Every structure is written in C-alpha cells, then in structure tokens.
Amino acid sequence: MFTYRRRVQFAETDLAGIVHFSVMFLYMEEAEHAMWRSAGLSIADPKSDLAWPRLSASMEFRSPLRFEEEFEVRLQISALKTRTIEYACTIVRDETIIARGSMSAACARKLAGGVMKAAELPAELLERLKNVSR
Amino acid sequence: MFTYRRRVQFAETDLAGIVHFSVMFLYMEEAEHAMWRSAGLSIADPKSDLAWPRLSASMEFRSPLRFEEEFEVRLQISALKTRTIEYACTIVRDETIIARGSMSAACARKLAGGVMKAAELPAELLERLKNVSR
Amino acid sequence: MFTYRRRVQFAETDLAGIVHFSVMFLYMEEAEHAMWRSAGLSIADPKSDLAWPRLSASMEFRSPLRFEEEFEVRLQISALKTRTIEYACTIVRDETIIARGSMSAACARKLAGGVMKAAELPAELLERLKNVSR
Amino acid sequence: MFTYRRRVQFAETDLAGIVHFSVMFLYMEEAEHAMWRSAGLSIADPKSDLAWPRLSASMEFRSPLRFEEEFEVRLQISALKTRTIEYACTIVRDETIIARGSMSAACARKLAGGVMKAAELPAELLERLKNVSR
Numbered sequence: 001m002f003t004y005r006r007r008v009q010f011a012e013t014d015l016a017g018i019v020h021f022s023v024m025f026l027y028m029e030e031a032e033h034a035m036w037r038s039a040g041l042s043i044a045d046p047k048s049d050l051a052w053p054r055l056s057a058s059m060e061f062r063s064p065l066r067f068e069e070e071f072e073v074r075l076q077i078s079a080l081k082t083r084t085i086e087y088a089c090t091i092v093r094d095e096t097i098i099a100r101g102s103m104s105a106a107c108a109r110k111l112a113g114g115v116m117k118a119a120e121l122p123a124e125l126l127e128r129l130k131n132v133s134r
Numbered sequence: 135m136f137t138y139r140r141r142v143q144f145a146e147t148d149l150a151g152i153v154h155f156s157v158m159f160l161y162m163e164e165a166e167h168a169m170w171r172s173a174g175l176s177i178a179d180p181k182s183d184l185a186w187p188r189l190s191a192s193m194e195f196r197s198p199l200r201f202e203e204e205f206e207v208r209l210q211i212s213a214l215k216t217r218t219i220e221y222a223c224t225i226v227r228d229e230t231i232i233a234r235g236s237m238s239a240a241c242a243r244k245l246a247g248g249v250m251k252a253a254e255l256p257a258e259l260l261e262r263l264k265n266v267s268r
Numbered sequence: 269m270f271t272y273r274r275r276v277q278f279a280e281t282d283l284a285g286i287v288h289f290s291v292m293f294l295y296m297e298e299a300e301h302a303m304w305r306s307a308g309l310s311i312a313d314p315k316s317d318l319a320w321p322r323l324s325a326s327m328e329f330r331s332p333l334r335f336e337e338e339f340e341v342r343l344q345i346s347a348l349k350t351r352t353i354e355y356a357c358t359i360v361r362d363e364t365i366i367a368r369g370s371m372s373a374a375c376a377r378k379l380a381g382g383v384m385k386a387a388e389l390p391a392e393l394l395e396r397l398k399n400v401s402r
Numbered sequence: 403m404f405t406y407r408r409r410v411q412f413a414e415t416d417l418a419g420i421v422h423f424s425v426m427f428l429y430m431e432e433a434e435h436a437m438w439r440s441a442g443l444s445i446a447d448p449k450s451d452l453a454w455p456r457l458s459a460s461m462e463f464r465s466p467l468r469f470e471e472e473f474e475v476r477l478q479i480s481a482l483k484t485r486t487i488e489y490a491c492t493i494v495r496d497e498t499i500i501a502r503g504s505m506s507a508a509c510a511r512k513l514a515g516g517v518m519k520a521a522e523l524p525a526e527l528l529e530r531l532k533n534v535s536r
Binding site: 283284285286289290291293294297312319321322323324325326327328329332382384 | 417418419420423424425427428431446453455456457458459460461462463466468516518
C-alpha cells in the first residue's frame with residue numbers, strides 16, 4: 001500500500017464549508033501519480049507515447065474534510081491486467097475514514113491527430129508497478 | 135429526464151488535450167442544480183437550514199470530450215427515498231456517449247458549529263422533485 | 269464591447285460562501301474565448317500551430333458574487349499589437365460591479381518538443397478581432 | 403521572506419501542456435496560508451469572526467511550468483496597513499522565474515446574514531505577521 005499525505009487547501013472547499021466531493025477524485029489521482037513517481041515512473045512522461053485515459057472512477061463519502069486538515073490517501077493497485085490498471089483507495093484523517101474510492105485506467109498509445117489506441121502495459125512498467133504495490 | 139447543455143471550457147482540459155475526468159463530476163452536479171432550479175428549488179437556499187452532502191458518486195468514461203465541444207448532461211432521479219436522492223446521468227456529445235454516471239445525496243439539517251444531522255426530505259420538496267423528473 | 273453571460277456554479281464557491289477570486293480569472297478567460305468564437309475564431313484551433321500564452325493578468329475585486337447569481341463579463345480588446353493582445357473587462361451583476369480586470373496574451377508558434385516562439389498575429393485574425401471588438 | 407514548496411499536479415495543466423495561468427493565483431494563495439500557519443495563524447479560523455476578502459490580485463507570467471515540476475513560491479508581506487495586507491511573490495523553478503505576482507486582502511468582520519464589514523487588524527495578529535515576514 002502506498003501512502004500520500006496532503007493538507008486541504010482553501011480553494012478546495014465550497015460554500016458548505018467542506019471539501020467539494022469532486023476534489024476527492026483529485027486527491028486519489030495525486031496519490032496515483034505519487035505512487036508512480038516512487039516507482040521511478042511518470043504517468044505523463046514526455047519521452048513516452050503512452051497515455052492512461054480513465055475508464056471509471058467511483059467514491060463513497062463517509063465524513064467531511066475541512067480547510068487545513070491533514071489527511072492521507074492510502075492507495076493500492078487492486079488489479080494489474082494486460083491493458084488496464086485498477087486502484088482502490090481510502091482517504092483517512094487520523095482514524096476517521098473520509099472516503100473510499102476506486103479508479104481504473106487503460107493503457108493507450110497516442111497516434112497522430114490526438115487519436116488513442118488501446119495498448120498492452122510494457123513489461124518493465126508492469127514489473128515496477130508490481131513492486132511498488134507489494 | 136432533465137437535459138442540461140454546456141460547452142467545454144479551456145481550463146477544464148488537461149495536458150492530454152481532453153477534459154479531465156474529475157470535471158465530468160462537476161458537469162453532473164451542474165445538471166443537478168439546474169434541475170432543481172427548473173423545479174423552483176435551490177440546492178443551497180440561504181433561507182433553508184438543509185444541506186445535501188454527497189454519499190457517493192461514480193462514473194464510467196466512454197469517449198473523450200475536447201475544448202469548445204458542446205454536450206448534454208441527461209439527468210434523472212433514479213430513486214427518491216425518505217432521506218436520500220439518487221441520480222443517474224448520461225453525458226452525450228451529438229450521438230456519442232461520453233460518460234455514464236450516478237450520484238447520491240443525503241438530506242441533512244445544519245446545526246450549530248457546522249455539524250450536520252440526517253433529516254427527512256420535506257414533503258413539498260419531494261413533490262417538486264417528483265414532478266421535474268417525471 | 270463583447271458581453272458573456274454566466275451563472276455561478278456551486279464548486280466555484282469557497283468556505284467564505286462566495287466565488288473564489290481565482291475563478292474570476294476563469295470568467296474573464298471564458299469571455300475571451302466566447303469573443304473569439306463570435307469572430308469565427310478559436311483560441312486553440314487544432315488546425316493551427318499558434319498558441320496564446322498569457323503574459324499578465326490582474327483584477328480588482330469590488331463586491332462578492334454568490335452561488336446561482338447571474339452575471340455578465342463585459343470584455344473589450346484594449347490594445348491589438350503586432351505580437352500581443354490586451355483585454356480589459358468588467359464583471360457585473362445587475363448594476364453592481366463585481367470586478368475589473370485586464371489580461372494580455374502573446375502570439376506564439378508551437379515548435380517541436382513543446383517549445384513556443386513569439387510570432388506576429390496573422391493579418392486575417394487581426395482583422396476579425398478588430399471587427400468583433402469595435 | 404517565506405518559501406513554500408510544491409509540485410505541479412496533473413489536473414493543474416491544460417491542453418497547451420502547461421499549468422493554467424489561473425492556477426498560479428492558487429499557488430500564491432497556498433503560500434499565503436502556509437505563511438500564516440508558520441505564524442501560528444489561520445486565514446479561516448473557525449473560532450474567529452474575521453474574514454480576509456481579496457481586494458486585488460495580479461501576476462506577470464515569464465516562463466511555463468509543467469507537470470511534476472517542483473517549484474517555490476517566495477512570498478513576502480510588502481505592506482501591513484491598519485485594515486489591509488499586501489503581498490508580493492515570485493514563483494521560481496530552480497533558477498528560472500516562472501511568475502511575479504501581488505495580492506492584497508482586507509480585514510473584515512463577519513456579521514449576520516453573510517454581510518462583511520471592514521475592520522482593523524487585531525494587534526496580536528499584526529505582531530505575528532510582522533515577525534514571520536521579517
């Protein structure tokens with residue numbers, strides 16, 4: 001399991017005084033990218049022709065999160081398939097569960113004209129992601 | 135079914151050249167609030183002590199959406215319960231399905247100190263939402 | 269002068285109950301892009317190798333803007349130079365001035381590897397922008 | 403001078419492949435709030451009836467910032483007046499200047515019904531801010 005720590009920023013709150021639910025998806029994604037970096041990878045490597053479009057994302061919200069609170073995103077790879085990656089996460093403030101979420105992404109090759117084509121995860125990337133999520 | 139029309143704004147895109155997936159949840163929520171307005175309601179009425187914290191949100195992404203494209207959010211109330219509302223939506227550009235999503239919200243009463251307590255949907259609000267989603 | 273109409277969305281507010289100041293810059297930019305569309309132009313035309321990086325942006329905030337309020341961005345081109353465009357805008361709700369802002373953008377040509385090089389505004393674009401801001 | 407360190411997140415970029423200019427204002431504000439925390443203060447203290455609405459914000463953009471780049475916001479209080487605070491900042495990546503900005507905020511007392519009234523900076527707060535910006 002990979003742990004990403006963060007503090008709530010002012011502009012992430014809404015008029016209800018709590019973090020807007022859409023921002024929780026940003027937190028999950030930030031954790032994903034930090035996990036990749038810890039594996040020596042980048043989700044948007046300028047030297048690579050791979051992209052990782054999202055297939056799905058979902059979250060259950062248990063408890064609100066407020067300005068300046070510190071929290072953790074606990075992220076793990078729940079499935080590593082030939083062409084897709086699935087993640088599961090829990091967002092936690094101290095011992096309080098804020099949200100539980102999941103997300104899946106496809107491996108895609110960028111072609112000319114902005115078109116993307118499904119591709120297989122390269123072997124080295126697969127190996128690195130297996131190691132980081134162990 | 136309620137239909138909300140919108141155009142993609144520049145800042146909603148990311149370096150992959152498409153709308154960031156978290157923004158799709160904003161589109162779903164904007165449609166919800168427009169549906170409420172069409173029923174003569176506001177999700178954040180300054181004169182009301184009710185709030186509508188989200189319980190869950192999920193989305194499947196089928197096709198990318200790009201800058202300046204026009205799209206529709208087709209939103210319906212899939213369940214109207216004593217204390218919760220459930221929505222289902224499809225985001226569509228012309229005949230192309232961009233995403234399918236769902237979201238649920240609880241009815242809560244705002245108490246002193248920012249605390250919220252689960253509450254029942256008021257009868258008049260229930261009636262208005264039933265009419266708009268028919 | 270070009271007028272762009274909009275309604276405040278929920279996620280654009282912060283815990284102070286008003287639109288976050290950074291969002292006012294998004295409103296100014298949305299108006300710019302709507303002005304370009306009204307001139308038959310796109311600020312991010314996939315068929316063009318031009319980009320419009322911002323050189324500066326500034327705003328004075330006079331009055332708060334709240335959820336679901338409708339407002340106007342009144343935008344004009346204050347200077348149209350060989351290599352840059354300058355805008356001035358007023359954001360207004362009914363007769364109340366919300367903010368006054370300005371922004372400038374450079375004309376740049378996209379080269380290989382994500383590099384950008386200052387360029388002159390094409391004659392046809394100059395003509396169209398002159399007409400829309402008259 | 404106060405230094406705040408950060409890394410660019412994916413959703414902060416736009417289709418031009420660089421950080422959207424509006425996000426630079428978020429970076430400046432995050433640095434402000436971190437400076438307040440380092441002085442033992444919160445810009446949105448739940449126990450205080452003070453708020454800090456922005457009066458103005460401006461920025462000049464010198465160089466683009468890209469995904470995963472690390473940068474610093476160097477923030478200082480340029481003027482500490484009876485009723486307002488003025489900040490100046492430089493956003494820097496290694497030795498490259500990304501942007502120079504300024505921002506001012508008013509001290510306001512929150513009254514009933516969401517109304518705000520200009521107020522004087524409390525003496526203790528003034529003292530703490532003087533110390534942190536020295």
